[in-house]
Amino acid sequence: MIQLLAFYLFAALVIAAGAFTILARNPVHSVLWLIVAFFNAAGLMVIVGAEFIAMLLVIVYVGAVAVLFLFVVMMLDIDFAELRAGFIKNFPLGILIAVVLLAELVLGIGAYRAGALELGTPDGTGASLVGRSNIESIGALLYGRYLFLFETAGIILLVALIGAIVLTHRGARAVRGQQNVARQNARKPSEATVNTQPEVGQGVSL
Amino acid sequence: MIPVFESWGMTPEWAWFVSTIAGILLIALPLMLAVAMVIYADRKIWAAMALRRGPNVVGPFGLLQSFADGLKVFLQETIIPSASNKGLFLIAPIVTFTVALMAWAVIPFNSGAVLADINVGLLYILAISSLGVYGVVVSGWASNSKYPFFSAMRAAAQMISYEVSIGFILICVVLWAGSFNMNAIIEAQRGHGLGIVNGFVFNLLLFPMWVMFLISSLAETARAPFDLTEAESELVAGYQTEYSSMSFALFWLGEYANVLLMCALNAILFFGGWLPPLDWAPLYWIPGWIWFFAKILFFFFVFSWVKATVPRYRYDQLLMRLGWKVFLPLSLVFVVLISGWLMATRYDPIGRREVVYGKITLCQHEFDQRLSVDLRLPQCPERETAR
Numbered sequence: 030m031i032q033l034l035a036f037y038l039f040a041a042l043v044i045a046a047g048a049f050t051i052l053a054r055n056p057v058h059s060v061l062w063l064i065v066a067f068f069n070a071a072g073l074m075v076i077v078g079a080e081f082i083a084m085l086l087v088i089v090y091v092g093a094v095a096v097l098f099l100f101v102v103m104m105l106d107i108d109f110a111e112l113r114a115g116f117i118k119n120f121p122l123g124i125l126i127a128v129v130l131l132a133e134l135v136l137g138i139g140a141y142r143a144g145a146l147e148l149g150t151p152d153g154t155g156a157s158l159v160g161r162s163n164i165e166s167i168g169a170l171l172y173g174r175y176l177f178l179f180e181t182a183g184i185i186l187l188v189a190l191i192g193a194i195v196l197t198h199r200g201a202r203a204v205r206g207q208q209n210v211a212r213q214n215a216r217k218p219s220e221a222t223v224n225t226q227p228e229v230g231q232g233v234s235l
Numbered sequence: 236m237i238p239v240f241e242s243w244g245m246t247p248e249w250a251w252f253v254s255t256i257a258g259i260l261l262i263a264l265p266l267m268l269a270v271a272m273v274i275y276a277d278r279k280i281w282a283a284m285a286l287r288r289g290p291n292v293v294g295p296f297g298l299l300q301s302f303a304d305g306l307k308v309f310l311q312e313t314i315i316p317s318a319s320n321k322g323l324f325l326i327a328p329i330v331t332f333t334v335a336l337m338a339w340a341v342i343p344f345n346s347g348a349v350l351a352d353i354n355v356g357l358l359y360i361l362a363i364s365s366l367g368v369y370g371v372v373v374s375g376w377a378s379n380s381k382y383p384f385f386s387a388m389r390a391a392a393q394m395i396s397y398e399v400s401i402g403f404i405l406i407c408v409v410l411w412a413g414s415f416n417m418n419a420i421i422e423a424q425r426g427h428g429l430g431i432v433n434g435f436v437f438n439l440l441l442f443p444m445w446v447m448f449l450i451s452s453l454a455e456t457a458r459a460p461f462d463l464t465e466a467e468s469e470l471v472a473g474y475q476t477e478y479s480s481m482s483f484a485l486f487w488l489g490e491y492a493n494v495l496l497m498c499a500l501n502a503i504l505f506f507g508g509w510l511p512p513l514d515w516a517p518l519y520w521i522p523g524w525i526w527f528f529a530k531i532l533f534f535f536f537v538f539s540w541v542k543a544t545v546p547r548y549r550y551d552q553l554l555m556r557l558g559w560k561v562f563l564p565l566s567l568v569f570v571v572l573i574s575g576w577l578m579a580t581r582y583d584p585i586g587r588r589e590v591v592y593g594k595i596t597l598c599q600h601e602f603d604q605r606l607s608v609d610l611r612l613p614q615c616p617e618r619e620t621a622r
Contacts (some may be wrong), residue, residue, distance in 0.1 A: 031248075080353065080355050087365070088365055091366060092362065092398065094363025100391050103376050
């Protein structure tokens, strides 16, 4: 009973938040609605019994990705007049996308009415194991059976990471702002200041 | 607590519901009281280190100062700037406060005395603490004012950088404890150092992790040397600049609840939580929650001490240098070191030694067999064609 209630609560909130994400006028509001959607999706994961995935969803998407979205979007200088200015120019493109989406919707409903796909009955292989947390199960699969694929995925991500740094790195060293912290820390007052007692009217040479 | 309510004639569902609500209140209300007293303690410690008296007028020794402040703030007018984004402006302090309370659900106060004993406890803490930044970022943006906005930008950058290293530090602890469950992590520390000292901190590989965790937790809660989000010489009062009365107080309360949480995490992850410092029978006569609270207060003293003595970091030094260039590589190296050490001493990749599987101990090849049966892995295709 409570699972059902929780499911409908989370599911309704995910859909509502998703709708508001695209309906919100202000991009910052969109990102915040997206975060609400992520959070409720994590709630749905908990109901399915995949608490590890739920936590990862919150940590990775809400905690890191969405913060970066927000970071970028907050700094946008939004001019609503300018946003509407491109309306006529982009109108055909918008119509095209709307037609494609409508066609997909009609196709989907038609296919559903024609009878659902035969997916077979679940044979229990997807069920979680009794007495084992899903961290252990996922770990056993990732580091046992799918070790090669997992490590390959990691290496691809590493290459992408390095690639992103290489692409954005300016070749020449920055002219200004290079500071050597060790040298700064090693500097003593005696090296930086000189105590002189000049004659009156003589001044000091720098 | 559920059996007590059931013995009063409730159905199991109602007993669960009532006991959960009671548990939440039992944590949240004393926590609020503790926050009030801890603000007083913070001011007293800070004053003592600066050779001042600190709050000493309201009540005996000024003990009621925080409550007087609370009353004052409660009676003030809530000012909402006309150019602000009103909804978000009011939601932001609520988010900060709520998130600060949520994380306490998985903190064990004694053996088994925990509201939600989930097996991803540490991940839950990490997830909730990563939500904390939204209160700051949203308040800075919704204020529609320059200094709060700078502060929000700084907060976003700072939280992300330090969460990365905190994540790696937590992984080290989890690897050693073999569990994400908070109670299991504490149990794993029993007699860890030389068979008598409780706590991961007395471990040569984990001690540097603790030092980094302490510094990162200062940064994560934006406390003294890292309080760049509210650097008054640069940003007025940071993200709180436009706030007044209760909305300001909620930030204040949330901030100190987060500080207490980080103190509790230091105690749980590295100092044995509710275990006494030594694994020695007479020390167990003192209840576990007293040890736990004593450890939290000790770490709170350390936090105040740092606040009173250390000057604020410069912005570029803090983020780019300490966070990304020092802590991240160092914690990454220690993840490799610790997992290597554990592979060499505890687990056995070749299959000579025995492996713990649930409650029983098996040889490696038996373990592999069991695992593939348990996971109901499909047989290899070659074998199927051979059959």
